[in-house]
Amino acid sequence: MSNLLVNSQNGHISASQRIPAIARPFVSERAAKTLDIVERFVEEECIPADAVYLRQIGQTTEERFNAHPAVIEDLKKRAQELGLWNMFLPKNHFKEGAGFSNLEYGLMAEYLGKSRVASEAVNCAAPDTGNMEVLAKYGNEAQKRRWLDPLLQGKIRSAFLMTEPQVASSDATNIEMTITRDGDSYVLNGQKWWSSGIGDPRCEIYIVLGKTDPKNADKYKQQSVILVPKDAPGIAIQRMLSVFGYDDAPHGHGHVTFTNVRVPASNMVLGEGRGFEIIQGRLGPGRIHHAMRSIGAAEKALEWFLARLNDPRKKPFGEMLHKHGIMLERVARSRIDIDAARLAVLNAAVKIDESDAKGALKEIAEVKVLVPEIHLEVIDRAIQAYGGGGVSQDTPLANMYAHGRTMRIVDGPDEVHLLQLGKNENKRGAAHKTRIEAQTKKGEELCRKYGIEVKDVLALDRVNGEKSRL
Ligand SMILES: Cc1cc2nc3c(=O)[nH]c(=O)nc-3n(C[C@H](O)[C@H](O)[C@H](O)COP(=O)(O)OP(=O)(O)OC[C@H]3O[C@@H](n4cnc5c(N)ncnc54)[C@H](O)[C@@H]3O)c2cc1C
Structure with a gap:
């Protein structure tokens, strides 16, 4: 072994x-x-x-x-x-x-x-995984042979271009890039940023979301997804963005402009107006893949944490760190957090297997919010145990923290998922109110049946040692 x-x-x-x-x-x-x-x-x-x-x-x-x-x-x-x-x-x-x-x-x-x-x-x-899913699920045969095959073989890489600097892109209906039909072509104009993977010299294909019909009364039918080869004339990478100072090279995150970029009409995926549907289909599985990897990264942080607690060279106040109870409590909490989050992720995966990503929206949203939280918390505890070393380049923890922090924003910020979860949960509110009122009423009726006088309907239990006056 x-x-x-x-x-x-x-x-x-x-x-x-x-x-x-x-x-x-x-x-x-x-x-x-x-x-x-x-x-x-x-x-x-x-x-x-x-x-x-x-x-x-x-x-x-x-x-x-x-x-x-x-x-x-x-x-x-x-x-x-x-x-x-x-x-x-x-x-x-x-x-x-x-x-x-x-x-x-x-x-x-x-x-x-x-x-x-x-x-x-x-x-x-990522982002090849999500992009391959898009091509496999929505691409036609010609698109699959041209782009999906080399991606599946690992010969090229790809990028997914949705987010734009000038609008709040967590609401994809705000996207402004135009995709205009012109004879046998479409012409794209606009800008994108956080185009991950665009820095890699092997990145050959961009999957781009834009608007073909910005005036459509149905705001979810305005968008389309189109395939743009990276060397199409009119594309310019203005700069690469950093994440807390990390350039994430060679992959990187680009700010890209499109000026009269012309691609064949056959590059349209699924058809005009189907863009929203495609990005919804793409983001579901992608979110859970991030969550799965984050569980592993949290495990790794815990391993580094434990290694530091057991380093005999480092004894603050005469004791190795594992002798300091507060550290063991943090280890225990990390174990609980990771194990609980893993179960939530696996549960979401089973739910997707039983139906599809659409059928597991609630479970995916739950892990999209929960996992980055615990992931960051565990890394933070490990960083603390390393003192100054923890925030330096001498452990992987600082980079992991920076990367982990982006997960609360990438593929839609926490708030969007929380709002959706909260709204759906709240749909049960009226039914719960009705049920609680019916149970209370029935309780009163039962009290009367047993000859108990109902003076204070709200006093359901003993308070301050007094006899309940229900
Ligand atoms: C490292 C990294 C990699 C990325 N990779 C890609 C990529 O490959 N392709 C791509 O297209 N994009 C990518 N993104 C972009 C990412 O998906 C967006 O940043 C994200 O969707 C949020 O959009 P926005 O930045 O426009 O923020 P905005 O939409 O402007 O939102 C800003 C903030 O407003 C708040 N907010 C938003 N909605 C609500 C709400 N309903 N209620 C309350 N508050 C709200 C949130 O706090 C949110 O963070 C990446 C981002 C990062 C950081």
Whole structure:
């Protein structure tokens, strides 16, 4: 047994043995075996390769955004030898994937979330995953052959361009980019930002949301999604945005302008006016993939936390940190938080498997809000234990925190999901009021039946030791 895989006092308990009891009935034998291979691949090959990747990117901005680290291609070959490829495409909905359910992939994605390079190594990295789903679900045969095939083979990468700097883009009806029909072409004008992945030299295709019919009375029919090759004349990357100072190279996040960008009319996906439907279809699974990886990242933060508590060189006030009770309480809370959040994620995955992302809107929204919260909280506790080192480049924690913080904004900010959840929950309010009133009335009737005088209908229990006067 490799030392790299030791995860308890008793040595190694494999990933498949650690599947939560509630999820076990949903996991096939093949998926359990693959999960163990994923764990081993991530822990033994990907996490050590993170250090190589970060160095192979280079130093200068020019180098960093033109980098194609050799280590990633070696890992991709290795992943394919191990049979780890495209596990994200769920078997119920796509024939192109590796044949796993969302739940099974969810368990695997947790491990992928522990390494910078692992998701890309197995061709399960965002935004390609969501983009491949769009093409597989809504693309026509020609679009699939041209763009989906090379994406599935990991030969090219892609970007998804929805957000715009001049409007509140969490409400996609605000999007202003115009897509105008002109003969056999469409012409695009406007600007986008936070176009993730656009910095990568292998990024060949942009999936762009814009408006074909801005005056349509139905504001959800104004938008369309169109495929734009990166070298279409008129596209200019104005700048790359940083995340708390990190450039996320070579992937990066671009601010891009489109000036009379012309693409063939055949690049329209599904048809004019179907854009809203497509982005809704894309964001559901994407949100849960982020959540799955964040659980793994939270586990990694806890591992680093525990490593620091057990570092004999560091003894504040004469004791190793694990002797300080407050730290153990934080460890315990982290364990509870991660385990609870994992169950919520797996539950959402099962719900998607049973229907589709639309049928699991509530569960997806729950994890979209819950997981980043616990993820950040756990990383924060680990950072605190490292003192100054925790916010420096000497641990992965600072970068993980910066990345984790974006998850409260990416794919729609918390507030949008909370509002939706709150609104839906509140729909039950009137029914609850009616039921509570009926129960109270029935309680009064029962009291009278038993000869109890009902003086104060609101006093349902004893207060301050007085006899209840119900
Ligand atoms: C690292 C990163 C990567 C990203 N990658 C991509 C990408 O690849 N492609 C892409 O198109 N976009 C991407 N985005 C953009 C992201 O999806 C948007 O930032 C997000 O949807 C919010 O839109 P906005 O920035 O326009 O904020 P706005 O819509 O202006 O919202 C600002 C704030 O208003 C508040 N708010 C919004 N709605 C409500 C409400 N209903 N009730 C109360 N408060 C509310 C929230 O606090 C919100 O954060 C990325 C963003 C980040 C940070």
